[in-house]
Amino acid sequence: MKVKLLGLSAAIAGLTLVAGCQESAAPGIEPKVYTDSLFAVMKADRTNYTKLIIKRLGPAGAGSIAPAEHWKDLDNGAPLPAQMFRAGAEGVRELTDEFTYSLQSIWPINKQNAPKTQMEKDGLQYVVDNPGENFYGTETLGDQDYFTAVYPDVAVSDACTVCHNEHKDTPKTDFKVGDVMGGVVIRVPL
Amino acid sequence: MRWIWLTWLSLSLGLCGYYGYQVYASDDKSHFLIGETSVGHFQIELECSACHSEVFGGMESVNESCIGCHAEELEDAHDSHPKSKFTDPRNADRVDILDARYCITCHTEHQPERTGEMGVSLPDDYCWHCHQEVGEERESHKGLAFDTCASAGCHNYHDNRALYEAFLLEHADEPVLKALARKKARNWRAWHQAVHPDTESLSSGSYPEQLETRFDSAAIAGIHQDWLGSAHAEAGVDCVGCHQVENEPVWTDSPGMNSCAGCHTLQTDSFQAGKHGMRLAQGLSAISPAMSRKIFTEESQSLELSCNSCHQPHQYDTRYAEVEACLGCHADDHSLQFSQSPHGQLWEQARTGLMPEDQAVSCATCHLPRETRRVKGHEKVWVNHNQNHNLRPNEKMIRSVCMDCHGLGFAIDALADQDLIQRNFTGRPAERIPSIEMAIKREQEAR
Numbered sequence: 001m002k003v004k005l006l007g008l009s010a011a012i013a014g015l016t017l018v019a020g021c022q023e024s025a026a027p028g029i030e031p032k033v034y035t036d037s038l039f040a041v042m043k044a045d046r047t048n049y050t051k052l053i054i055k056r057l058g059p060a061g062a063g064s065i066a067p068a069e070h071w072k073d074l075d076n077g078a079p080l081p082a083q084m085f086r087a088g089a090e091g092v093r094e095l096t097d098e099f100t101y102s103l104q105s106i107w108p109i110n111k112q113n114a115p116k117t118q119m120e121k122d123g124l125q126y127v128v129d130n131p132g133e134n135f136y137g138t139e140t141l142g143d144q145d146y147f148t149a150v151y152p153d154v155a156v157s158d159a160c161t162v163c164h165n166e167h168k169d170t171p172k173t174d175f176k177v178g179d180v181m182g183g184v185v186i187r188v189p190l
Numbered sequence: 191m192r193w194i195w196l197t198w199l200s201l202s203l204g205l206c207g208y209y210g211y212q213v214y215a216s217d218d219k220s221h222f223l224i225g226e227t228s229v230g231h232f233q234i235e236l237e238c239s240a241c242h243s244e245v246f247g248g249m250e251s252v253n254e255s256c257i258g259c260h261a262e263e264l265e266d267a268h269d270s271h272p273k274s275k276f277t278d279p280r281n282a283d284r285v286d287i288l289d290a291r292y293c294i295t296c297h298t299e300h301q302p303e304r305t306g307e308m309g310v311s312l313p314d315d316y317c318w319h320c321h322q323e324v325g326e327e328r329e330s331h332k333g334l335a336f337d338t339c340a341s342a343g344c345h346n347y348h349d350n351r352a353l354y355e356a357f358l359l360e361h362a363d364e365p366v367l368k369a370l371a372r373k374k375a376r377n378w379r380a381w382h383q384a385v386h387p388d389t390e391s392l393s394s395g396s397y398p399e400q401l402e403t404r405f406d407s408a409a410i411a412g413i414h415q416d417w418l419g420s421a422h423a424e425a426g427v428d429c430v431g432c433h434q435v436e437n438e439p440v441w442t443d444s445p446g447m448n449s450c451a452g453c454h455t456l457q458t459d460s461f462q463a464g465k466h467g468m469r470l471a472q473g474l475s476a477i478s479p480a481m482s483r484k485i486f487t488e489e490s491q492s493l494e495l496s497c498n499s500c501h502q503p504h505q506y507d508t509r510y511a512e513v514e515a516c517l518g519c520h521a522d523d524h525s526l527q528f529s530q531s532p533h534g535q536l537w538e539q540a541r542t543g544l545m546p547e548d549q550a551v552s553c554a555t556c557h558l559p560r561e562t563r564r565v566k567g568h569e570k571v572w573v574n575h576n577q578n579h580n581l582r583p584n585e586k587m588i589r590s591v592c593m594d595c596h597g598l599g600f601a602i603d604a605l606a607d608q609d610l611i612q613r614n615f616t617g618r619p620a621e622r623i624p625s626i627e628m629a630i631k632r633e634q635e636a637r
Contacts, residue, residue, distance in 0.1 A: 070356050072268055090274035100278050111323065116280050142282035168636035187279055 031147035032136055035186040038099065039134075039151045042085070042184060050081045050157055060159070067159075080163070097189070103153060105182025107172035109164065113182075117141065123150030124183045131180055138190065145190040153182040225300030228309040229483060230582070233465060237472045241299070249292045256293040259463070263579070267349035267586070288312075288319045296347075307341075308582055314341060329635075330628040343585070343606030343623040352588035352598065358629040364597025371595035374560040374571050375548045381570045382425050389426040392418075416504035427453075450497045456563065457575045458497070464576035466495050479519050490519040512552035513537060527614035528553065534614070551595075557581065559591050584611075599626050 057065045057078075064076065071077030079087060082103060089101050106124050108114045115121040123135035127150055135150040155161050161175040175181055212221055219236045227235040234240045244251040257264075264272070275281070276290045289295045298304075298311040305311045314337035321339075324331050339345045345353060382389070417423050422431070434441050435449045442449075447470065451458040462471035469477045476494035479486035493499060500515035501508075517525055528534040533551035540550030557577045563570055574580075580587040584605045592601035603619035604610055610619055 070354070073351075073357070089278075090272065093274045093277045097277070102278055102280065111327075112320075120280065141279045142286065144279065144282075146279060168633065185280075189279075 031188050031190070032149065034188060035099075035136075035147070035149035036134075038101070038186055039149070039184060042088070042101065043151075045088070046081055046085050047156055049084050050159070054078065054081060054159065055157065058159075081160070099186060099188045101184060101186045103182060104185055105153070107164075107170065107181070109167050109169045115185075119148045120150070120185055123148065123185065126150065127152040127183045128180050135183075146187040147190055149186045151184045151186070152180040153184055155179050155181050223300070226302040227299050228297075228302075228305050230309050230465075230578075231299060232483065233469050233477055233481070234472045234474065237474055240472050249294060252294055253292050256297075260293075264348060268351055269348050270350050271347055284320055288316065313337070315339075317345070317347075330632060340583075343602050344625045346583050346585060349583065349586055352585055352593075352602070353625065355629045355632070358598065358626045359633055361593075361598035362626050362630055364599065366597055366600040368595055368597065372546070372549045373551075373555055373591075373594045374562065376560070377569070377571045378421065379424075381565070381568050384568045385566045386426070392423045392426055392428055413504050416502075420504065420506045422506060447497055456565070456572050460579065461497070461575035464578045466575070466577060470496075484520070485522045486519050487521045493519065509541065509547075509552075512554040512558075516553040516557075523612045524614050525553075527612070527616060531614035531616045556587060556591050559587070561590070599623075602626070 053065075054067050055061055057063075058067045065078040066074050066076050067078045067080050068074055069080060069083070071079050071083070085103050089103070093100055102113075104113050104115050104120060104124060106115060106121075106128065115124045117139060119137050119139040123137070126135040127133065131152065134152070137148055139146055139148050155175055155177050158177055160181065161177055161179070164170050164175050164181065165173045209221075212219060217236075219238055222238060223235060226232070231241070241252055241255045243255050247254075271290060273291050276285055285291060296312050296316065297309045299309075301311050306314070310316075315335070317339040318325075318336040322336075325334065325336065326332070340347060351357070417429075430441075432445045432449050433443070435445065435452055447458055447461075447467075458467075461467040465482075466477065469475065476496055478492055478494050480491040500511040502510060513528070517528065529538070533555075536545060536550040537552050539545040540547050554573065557580075558573050558575055559580055560571050561574050563572060565572070580590050585602070588598065588601045588605065592605070596604075599622075600619070602623045602625065603621065604615060606623050607619045607621065610617060
């Protein structure tokens with residue numbers, strides 16, 4: 001009986017080992033490549049929304065839509081680019097927990113969007129101090145390890161800078177087009 | 191020894207059989223109630239599966255049930271704290287303290303001893319967990335206690351459509367009573383004409399032939415007169431339109447809600463979403479005042495609520511439904527004070543033809559508000575029959591009802607004054623809620 005049990009255990013261990021080897025040998029994608037790709041899509045979509053929708057149809061263009069912070073209260077209201085980006089982030093969180101992203105700043109209009117974790121604080125400061133560079137690291141939140149990437153969020157239009165500079169809750173009033181205004185934080189659970 | 195085992199087995203089987211019967215076959219599941227449910231759910235508390243849709247589904251399953259009934263309401267409210275705010279890992283530390291991903295974290299049922307207003311089962315200072323910096327950083331909020339955030343007429347957890355700063359500023363200078371004070375006017379005639387242009391009105395038509403052969407004309411003469419004066423006759427809806435609905439092609443003497451739902455889908459759906467009809471939505475018997483926890487008239491105790499409880503069959507007099515029907519059952523202070531209140535006086539003037547109907551205020555004006563929706567390609571003013579839709583919290587009715595006639599500041603003050611509400615708004619609010627002044631001051635300081 002003991003021999004049979006030992007044999008069975010060995011067989012299970014062997015199968016587990018083989019399965020594990022197969023798993024590790026399966027083609028994968030590096031977290032950095034994954035988050036870089038995600039950011040490329042986000043950045044392209046955000047830039048397109050700003051230029052193709054807000055600029056073209058808003059007050060600076062056809063004037064048929066009214067981009068506004070409280071856009072839901074207007075019949076022709078449209079979310080601001082940053083709100084559209086956040087709506088996407090919230091929508092993604094309802095669809096998957098394979099990755100999350102958020103838009104943050106060390107000069108946030110809404111304090112809830114200030115960096116919170118140490119990785120966010122380090123990352124947001126790094127992309128401000130090193131224009132054109134990204135920041136990568138790992139952190140543990142709750143009981144989960146994450147690969148965390150921070151990408152610079154650059155003002156692509158004067159609509160971004162004017163709105164932020166003039167908002168009564170802004171802690172910074174001298175943003176210029178091309179400045180890093182904040183960062184996109186992407187997390188992938190490891 | 192054997193008899194002990196036999197006794198144990200018999201008792202076990204007996205208990206299993208008893209509780210199995212209670213779970214799967216009996217209508218009375220009160221044995222399983224682990225505590226009294228809140229005012230919003232006691233009507234359906236014995237339909238356990240309404241909330242506990244899966245036996246071992248856990249919090250996720252219960253949450254799905256909450257969303258199943260309340261999703262549209264939260265969407266309409268521009269929910270300030272949707273679940274997706276808390277599924278971001280950066281909020282893991284907050285979720286550890288207050289897991290706001292789940293409705294039942296704040297609205298725990300069967301816990302009457304710690305359940306307060308809006309079915310909230312947390313201590314009133316719950317905002318502190320995430321917003322403690324506001325009390326230190328915002329000058330206007332220094333010294334304010336965190337248990338007043340949601341109880342002083344300033345903030346709500348879900349619905350802040352009438353309370354956010356930009357809205358306060360936009361409506362800061364409005365008077366107590368607006369120059370043009372009127373609610374949305376009914377437009378069913380125009381809508382019906384646009385959607386059914388070929389319909390012929392029967393109001394001035396002849397007696398439908400099939401009735402003459404089926405019923406004794408004398409016996410239904412009153413019914414006939416009522417019907418001739420009704421909107422149904424005007425819209426070309428004859429007897430079979432209600433008494434012989436499409437999916438039940440047999441004459442029925444007492445048509446039920448299904449018959450009404452054929453044309454009045456928005457109304458019947460909303461009726462079943464509110465306290466008056468939520469039992470019907472769960473397949474339970476209709477609610478009656480005797481089942482409720484509020485104060486009702488003696489004579490109404492056994493009345494079972496359906497469409498015809500408020501809309502008299504054949505007359506369908508909406509004026510009766512707007513006030514008299516309500517006061518036939520509701521006998522709390524707020525209801526009893528209606529007729530002598532300013533709103534009640536306006537209603538009396540409209541009832542006697544001294545004032546246009548859309549400038550008067552009935553019970554339904556506030557509790558079953560008129561809303562606008564595009565139906566079949568045309569804008570339609572319809573009555574939301576969920577009497578709770580804009581009531582909890584009561585600031586929900588500021589934009590949808592109060593501001594039709596009153597300025598924002600007065601509306602906020604009035605709805606925060608519980609004594610004034612009991613007097614059905616006879617008199618003035620005792621206190622000025624400072625939120626508008628605080629917003630103005632902050633705006634001036636920022637310039």
